[in-house]
Amino acid sequence: MAETGLVPVFYHPDPRVARQVLKACHAGGARLFEFTNRGDFAHDVFADLVRWAAVECPGMIPGVGSVVDAGAASLYLQLGANFIVGPLLNPDIFKVCNRRQVPYIPGCGTATEIGLAQELGAEIVKIFPAGVGGPSFVKNIMAPMPWSRLMVTGGVEPTPENLRAWFDAGVTCVGMGSNLFPKTTLENGAWHDITRATRNVLNIITPNP
Helix, strand or coil: CCCCCEEEEECCCCHHHHHHHHHHHHHCCCCEEEEECCCCCHHHHHHHHHHHHHHHCCCCEEEEECCCCHHHHHHHHHCCCCCEECCCCCHHHHHHHHHHCCCEECEECCHHHHHHHHHHCCCCEEECCHHHHHHHHHHHHHCCCCCCCEEEECCCCCCHHHHHHHHHHCCCEEEECCCCCCHHHHHHCCHHHHHHHHHHHHHHHCCCC
16 A cells, blocks of 8 residues: 555446456556445455456455444455455454454544554554545644554545645555546446556656656
8 A cells, every 4th residue: 555555446236347447457557456345245246356356467455445343354354355444443343354464444533543543553544534634634643643654535536636635745545436437437338447547646646757
């Protein structure tokens, strides 16, 4: 996450669509992919995606988002998740992930929550909801807690101005969903557009010399 700065965030009930989106992100340079736990049988889609990506997308690191309880975390770890992301902080998930030495990135909205997450073992903390405080919230957190590694999801746009504002404030990485995967793009199967958008975001985050 620290090396690339970008985590594509995606959910779709159709494994065929999920495969194409993941492959498009991989072609654009992304090396992490957060599949969100947001629908019935999402774990089945994720299991298919992990097996497929191991062959078709070498170097891709799949993880799972929208995890709120330890049971779901355990299930996804069994299916091959390399990291777990949540919209909230649940100490029970830390127990499951720390035991397997898999990163858990909890969602936090205050300095106290961020500090607790770090105490429990979080190497990266998700600021959620990020759009409420914006880059100024991140900057205010980093001032007294400069050791923090923060990820923001929501309120992130694929523009130089928006991305630079977040990274100038001090974030380690950003999660990006619908702005990378517009509904019309998915409906039209325009996978090359996703590849191009992913590459553009990565070039903004880490400009080529």
